[in-house]
Amino acid sequence: MAKQTPFFTSISRLYPHVRPILPRLVMGLACALLASVVALAIPQVLRVLINESLKPGGSSRPVWIASLVILGLGIAEAGLVALRRQFVINPATTVEARMRVSLYGHLQDLTVSFHDRWGSGQLLSRAMTDLNFLRRWMAFGAIMLVVTTLTVVIGVVVMFSMSWQLALIFLAAAVPIMVYGFRFRARFSKVTRRSQDLTGDLATTVEESVHGIRVLKAFGRGREALENFNEQAEELRRTEIAKARHLAVFSLVVTLLPELALGAGLVVGVVLAARGELSIGALVAFFATAAVIAAPVEFSGMLLAMAFTAKAALDRHFEVMDSVNTIASPESPRRPAVLKGALSFNHAGFAFEDAPDKPILKDITLDIRPGETMALVGITGSGKSTLLQLVPRLYDVTQGSISIDGVDLRDFSVEDLRGVVAVAFEDTTLFSSSVRDNVLLGAPGSGAAGNGSGGRSAEALEEVLAEALDVAQAHFAYSLPAGVDTLIGEEGLSLSGGQRQRIALARAIAAQPRVLVLDDPLSALDVHTEERVEARLREVLAGTTTLIVAHRPSTVALADRVALLEDGRIAAVGTHARLLAENSHYRHIIASLDRGPRDLDSELSALEAEEISQ
Amino acid sequence: MSSTTFGTANEDNAHLSRSESKTVRRRSLALLGSLIRPVRRRFWLTIAAVVLSQAARVAGPALIAFGIDRALPALRAGDSLPLVLAGVAYLAAALTTAALTALYVTSTAKLSQAMLLDLRVRVFRQTQRLSLEFHEKYTSGRIIARQTSDLEALRELLDSGVSSLASGMLFMVFTAATVLTLDWRSGLLVLAAGVPMYFLARWYQRHSQTAFRESRVVSARLIVHFVETMTGIRAVKAFRRERGNAARYAELSEDYRAAVVRSINLHGVFQPGLVLIGNVCVAVVLLVGGFRVLGGELAVGVLLALILSTKRFFQPVDQMAMFYNSFQSAQAALEKVSGLLEEVPTVRPPQHPVPLREAKGAIDFRAVEFRYGDGPLIIPPLDLHIPAGQRVALVGQTGAGKSTLAKLIARFYDVSGGSLTLDGVDLRQLTTADLRRNVVMVTQEAFLFSGSVADNIALGRPQASREDIEDAARAVGAHGFITELPEGYDTDVNKRGGRVSAGQRQLISFARAFLARPAVLILDEATSSLDLPSERLVQNGLAGLLGSVRGGIHDGAGSGASGNGVSGNGPGVGRTALIIAHRLSTVETADRVLVVHDGRIVEDGTPEQLIGGGGRFARLHGAWKDSLV
Structure with missing residues (x-):
């Protein structure tokens, strides 16, 4: 349960967003007030006009005048309503859109560890539902709250001017309402926050159930998923009803107490009038005024509920906005004078924030020379993927440092660093876009990379695309329905695992980085394709510093040297042949034929491999 | 049935032909009807609570009038019983009003939550039922959009609309009856105001329908993009997609804003338009009635009562406009949801299954x-x-x-x-x-x-x-x-x-x-x-x-x-x-x-x-x- 902040503390955080439109909000408020005044005035004006100037046999002039006055007031009322909307609503949507875009921007900046913890449904509910609600509150709820309060205050003052005794009785009712109001606030705020959080969780569940649809179908677990969803939705329903109950009780109080006060006022007033201490006219006027302010008082339950919900929505918004992006560019970023691509790990260590006592990587010291290809080998869970993600700073080291050409990664501007380093992950994410856009995503000079170095000519990019697709053996792209312009990704054509992996590899190659980080990029390829990719990849890797996670001897063959990762530490570094000869753990991992003595053939291959690497 | 609007096939199109529009509207209303049916008793209970609480509310002023007109003279004459009666009755009325108010607030929530739960589960079940073939082209973001922002639109309608509609309608019927009994000519004038209102409502319906459809389409797009970014955040970061994404999102966000503003602006014409028609009607009643007073055909007191009643007649119009607005919005949302629900899984469970408890695996x-x-x-x-x-x-x-x-x-x-x-x-x-x-x-x-x-x-x-x-x-x-x-x-x-x-x-x-x-x-x-x-x-x-x-x-x-x-x-x-x-x-x-x-x-x-x-x-x-x- 998130901790509760005072109402005004939360609401005041809206101020910077609202400031530019504040004048318009005030104008809107004025219109709303004027419109109510006009609406209230019309009956009074009518009374006067009709009683004073209309008599049988009189002239027709007063009829015309009266009608025109009423028509004028009527037009004014409608005009003010329209004006209020015009003043308020459009700017409120601007505030909403701006807050939404800044939330999105901030989310994109926040670290991967933040996103590990937060489901995208939960984030979505903050970007859509909460901000929608906030807009409506700004444009309607907040203004009505002010109008209502003013109406009640003015009404009470008027009542005092008529009869202080009766007004005091009426005011006495306000005390328990206020007291109860505090309780209502405490309870309602808690429940409304909970219901908003549940809404977000429900969206996360929906998202997972769709992303995991294959697993659910493969195991026929639709029913279990539905039960789980149903349970969550049911809890949301219960919370919403609990919310309504709090509101109902508060509505009961704000409806009942003023009415009770008026009932008491009726008895007292009649007694007073009977004693001659109060005129009948004043008594009538008092109740007429009471009738006017009773409605806004009753309405206050609803308005307060809206205000508390808006407050919770704001809290949820700022909960995300206040999360600090720990991986940001330094104030004065540095960059090596000449970028060669020497990647070195100096006693680097890493542990997830929430499990600092269980480091994933410990004391990694490793130097990769410019242009060298280093394979990273280790059993599942030894920390290979985590190590790779440290290089583009998707996570930051928690100990030691990593540097490129002697410059600490944290001294680079993040954008620059991610231009220098390109990655291809094992789980390939393709965006809903054309093959071309997906491949050229990080390519220098393409608009998509947005690095401001000016667009390269279309032909040059076309060449990069062709080359990257060729290296990754992704020629299939040309035979897709619309060739390289075919829409792929979630919104488009679905590709097979092997096809996706090749596009992702092409993307990393097209980025033409100094440092290339590849996480088992060939795992989904068949043997023939793998062989062809490797042959071409070798040329590309020649000038690029590469760190590549390998599970297969065939992938290792791409590398100049191999680093063996064991339990989060570098256990050994050397050529494939040397490790094969000297390190039993390495043999265990990489040699698939560990049964029986190794035959002459593999000895020969090992020798060959050694020759190649030297 | 036109095949172009079947299911989700055409859901990105906000500008439908007349017959297509009719088809999806009917589908959407049928869905709404099927959601209300299981809870119809609560539906009527809620409406009854609203109506009764309105009635109890009216008793208050009547009792005050009784107190001043009858109890006061009686008290002066030494009889306190009428005053006690008035006080007790007022108390009873207040209690009834308050209790009924609390009842309808809870009842509305129960009603709307029951319907929302029903629909949520239906959509979830449907998405689980649909074949992979469907999921391969209908993205998760879209399903999430259906489950979140579309359902939100329905929720707005259910939470605000029903009670205001019922009480407003009743109020208008009573006031219209009052005006008609007071003076049928003025009553006809009031009813005549219904004609321009009808045309205004038609105009609003036609335009807002498109506007709301657009806002559904655009909001789904916004959600799809959002979900895609958040689920692929690693790649976004690794390839510095942030700036391009931010620009795209800002664009979509602006489209969404524009769509929302469009629907709001339509309402901004509709609602003041209704107020204006009402106010013009008051002026016309005054004008016509005034001349008849001059001619001695109508008492001044009656005219005053007529004008005030006419004015009151149009008061709930505001709420009705609001209801109609949420209704249009919810309907557009349900068009999309009902489309998803209409999709037929290509892989269907059998009608007459053959049991196979433990297969051998041939x-x-x-x-x-x-x-x-x-x-x-x-x-x-x-x-x-x-x-x-x-x-x-x-x-x-x-x-x-x-x-x-x-x-x-x-x-x-x-x-x-x-x-x-x-x-x-x-x-x-x-x-x-x-x-x-x-x-x-x-x-x-x-x-x-x-x-x-x-x-x-x-x-x-x-x-x-x-x-x-x-x-x-x-x-x-x-x-x-x-x-x-x-x-x-x-x-x-x-x-x-x-x-x-x-x-x-x-x-x-x-x-x-x-x-x-x-x-x-x-x-x-x-x-x-x-x-x-x-x-x-x-x-x-x-x-x-x-x-x-x-x-x-x-x-x-x-x-x-x-x-x-x-x-x-x-x-x-x-x-x-x-x-x-x-x-x-x-x-x-x-x-x-x-x-x-x-x-x-x-x-x-x-x-x-x-x-x-x-x-x-x-x-x-x-x-x-x-x-x-």
């Missing part, structure tokens, strides 16, 4: 053909018999059709021609429960749901005990790393250092399949992310699983059914396995290898036969040998 393709929709033939007519217990490896190049064959056996898709049977029963005649108990497919993407590691494994067999779960994990070699997680099997996969690597995810998903113990196990590149030792562990585990007799000692939870299994299968028959792998280490252990090319089976035999035959497999095997060490 699979037969008889003249099976397959194509996506009306696309080209992907699998040309195919006949194939896989006896129960055989371990079959499918090899071939990427895109050769291996996965398609696997998906047909798992009935992710239905065959386009011929028949595919399990133990002689067509897959299309098996209930989902029977099919999924007997056939399980493990794919390359090992998806983990939020929850603990144990929960994720238990997905294979929800009623499994903790020991069963741990045994399964042990069998595939996942037990070791799981116990090292901060909270072991109870570690949340999204929290507390529980983030697991791709290989670990595959191990967990293997344990899942192991726990399920199906008659037919399909592995589609399911070991691709594993290192060799882990792969060997999995293979050993797999060998154990495949070799073990169904209903044997491992099947602890099997109870009575396991007994049947033993007698049905006979001793010594293992599970049928279909393995797709490009690692020939996996293939070597198979009983039989099928080489697939262009959807056809071009080679079929034991690994030894094929290696000796000098065909594709032999070449593949050679290449693989070369790739090792």
Whole structure:
């Protein structure tokens, strides 16, 4: 349960967003007030006009005048309503859109560890539902709250001017309402926050159930998923009803107490009038005024509920906005004078924030020379993927440092660093876009990379695309329905695992980085394709510093040297042949034929491999 | 029915032709009706509470009038009884009003929440029911949009609309009756105001319909983009997609804003327009009535009453406009939701299922053909018999059709021609429960749901005990790393250092399949992310699983059914396995290898036969040998 902040503390955080439109909000408020005044005035004006100037046999002039006055007031009322909307609503949507875009921007900046913890449904509910609600509150709820309060205050003052005794009785009712109001606030705020959080969780569940649809179908677990969803939705329903109950009780109080006060006022007033201490006219006027302010008082339950919900929505918004992006560019970023691509790990260590006592990587010291290809080998869970993600700073080291050409990664501007380093992950994410856009995503000079170095000519990019697709053996792209312009990704054509992996590899190659980080990029390829990719990849890797996670001897063959990762530490570094000869753990991992003595053939291959690497 | 608007096919189009628009509107209203039907008693109860509380409200002023007109003179005359009566009655009225108000607030919430829950579950069930073919083109973002922002629109309608509509209508009927009885001519004038109001409402309906449809389409787009960014955040960051994305999102966000503003502006004309018509009507009644007063046909007092009543008549119009606005918005949203609900799964459960409790695992393709929709033939007519217990490896190049064959056996898709049977029963005649108990497919993407590691494994067999779960994990070699997680099997996969690597995810998903113990196990590149030792562990585990007799000692939870299994299968028959792998280490252990090319089976035999035959497999095997060490 998130901790509760005072109402005004939360609401005041809206101020910077609202400031530019504040004048318009005030104008809107004025219109709303004027419109109510006009609406209230019309009956009074009518009374006067009709009683004073209309008599049988009189002239027709007063009829015309009266009608025109009423028509004028009527037009004014409608005009003010329209004006209020015009003043308020459009700017409120601007505030909403701006807050939404800044939330999105901030989310994109926040670290991967933040996103590990937060489901995208939960984030979505903050970007859509909460901000929608906030807009409506700004444009309607907040203004009505002010109008209502003013109406009640003015009404009470008027009542005092008529009869202080009766007004005091009426005011006495306000005390328990206020007291109860505090309780209502405490309870309602808690429940409304909970219901908003549940809404977000429900969206996360929906998202997972769709992303995991294959697993659910493969195991026929639709029913279990539905039960789980149903349970969550049911809890949301219960919370919403609990919310309504709090509101109902508060509505009961704000409806009942003023009415009770008026009932008491009726008895007292009649007694007073009977004693001659109060005129009948004043008594009538008092109740007429009471009738006017009773409605806004009753309405206050609803308005307060809206205000508390808006407050919770704001809290949820700022909960995300206040999360600090720990991986940001330094104030004065540095960059090596000449970028060669020497990647070195100096006693680097890493542990997830929430499990600092269980480091994933410990004391990694490793130097990769410019242009060298280093394979990273280790059993599942030894920390290979985590190590790779440290290089583009998707996570930051928690100990030691990593540097490129002697410059600490944290001294680079993040954008620059991610231009220098390109990655291809094992789980390939393709965006809903054309093959071309997906491949050229990080390519220098393409608009998509947005690095401001000016667009390269279309032909040059076309060449990069062709080359990257060729290296990754992704020629299939040309035979897709619309060739390289075919829409792929979630919104488009679905590709097979092997096809996706090749596009992702092409993307990393097209980025033409100094440092290339590849996480088992060939795992989904068949043997023939793998062989062809490797042959071409070798040329590309020649000038690029590469760190590549390998599970297969065939992938290792791409590398100049191999680093063996064991339990989060570098256990050994050397050529494939040397490790094969000297390190039993390495043999265990990489040699698939560990049964029986190794035959002459593999000895020969090992020798060959050694020759190649030297 | 026009096919262009059926289901979700045309949901991005906000500008529909007249007949299309009619079709989707009808569909949307039918959905709304079907949501109200189960809760109609509460619906009427809510409305009754609203109406009665309004009536009790009216009693207040009447009692005040009674107090001043009757009780006051009576008190002066020394009779306090009328005053006491008035006081008590006022108290009673206040209590009734307050209680009824509280009742309708709760009742409205119960009503709207019951309907929302119903719809949420319906949409969820539908998305689970729909075939993969559908999910491949309808993105998760869209489904989330349907489940969130579209339902939100319905919620707004339900929370605000119903009570205001009911009380407003009633109020107008009463006031109109009052005006008519006072003076029928003025009454007619008031009713005549209905004509321009009707046209204004028509105008508003026509335009807002398009505007709301647009805002639905645009908001879905906004949500799709948002979800895509957040789920792919690693790639976004790694390739510096942030700026391009931010620009795109700002653009979509602005589109959404514009769509919202458009609908709001329409309402901004509609609502003041109604107020204006009402006010003009008051002026006209005054003008006409005034002349009649001048002519002596109408008393001044009556005119005053008429004007005030007329003015009051139009008061609820504001609320009605608001209701109509939410109604239009909800209707547009329900058009989309009902479209999703209308989609028919291409893979449907049978009408008259053939029970198959414990299958042996014999699979037969008889003249099976397959194509996506009306696309080209992907699998040309195919006949194939896989006896129960055989371990079959499918090899071939990427895109050769291996996965398609696997998906047909798992009935992710239905065959386009011929028949595919399990133990002689067509897959299309098996209930989902029977099919999924007997056939399980493990794919390359090992998806983990939020929850603990144990929960994720238990997905294979929800009623499994903790020991069963741990045994399964042990069998595939996942037990070791799981116990090292901060909270072991109870570690949340999204929290507390529980983030697991791709290989670990595959191990967990293997344990899942192991726990399920199906008659037919399909592995589609399911070991691709594993290192060799882990792969060997999995293979050993797999060998154990495949070799073990169904209903044997491992099947602890099997109870009575396991007994049947033993007698049905006979001793010594293992599970049928279909393995797709490009690692020939996996293939070597198979009983039989099928080489697939262009959807056809071009080679079929034991690994030894094929290696000796000098065909594709032999070449593949050679290449693989070369790739090792």
